[in-house]
Amino acid sequence: MALQAKGQGRSQERFPEPGHDHGPCLAHCVARAEAAFEARGLSLTPLRRQVLLEIASTHAAIGAYEVLERLAGKHGRRLAPISVYRALDSLVDVGLVHRLESRNAFFACHRQHVSHDDQRAALVCKHCATVVEVPAGDVVAGLWKLAGKAGFLPGRIMIEVTGTCERCRGEAQ
Secondary structure (H helix, E strand, O other): OOOEEOOOOEEOOOOOOOOOOOHHHHHHHHHHHHHHHHHOOOOOOHHHHHHHHHHHOOOEOEOHHHHHHHHHHHHOOOOOHHHHHHHHHHHHHHOOEEEEOOOOEEEEOOOOOOOOOOOEEEEEEOOOOEEEEEEOHHHHHHHHHHHHHOOOOOOOOOEEEEEOOHHHHHHHO
């Protein structure tokens, strides 16, 4: 059940084992961030990097104010919320972080989405908040088809499925 290597880096398609080595996950996120911002002629500013590292430090979804609190604890001063939201917006725009609308929280994307057909769904454990992305191309294609029949053009599709991961189910028993 560990993270599986796939394609251009790591692809998290199963919930991580407790205590797995998270170092490669962080290293991969930072390397992707540097390349993604450079490819767009943008800079991975120190604040963007710090916000990314806070979000990527866990496989759970976390809110902007939690990121703000973590950064304040590390730096001894509280940043303006708007600066964290701007950093989050840029990380989302570049595809390094995804937003869970249902929780108003963010999670690190551990896999570069290379095309429109490379759609993923977020499986979110309602107990531990861990998020895993799984392939959802067929589901998204079906949604595009339904939207087209309705005369609707989707802007962004993010499928969120809330439930209970195997570890939390085991702990409940």
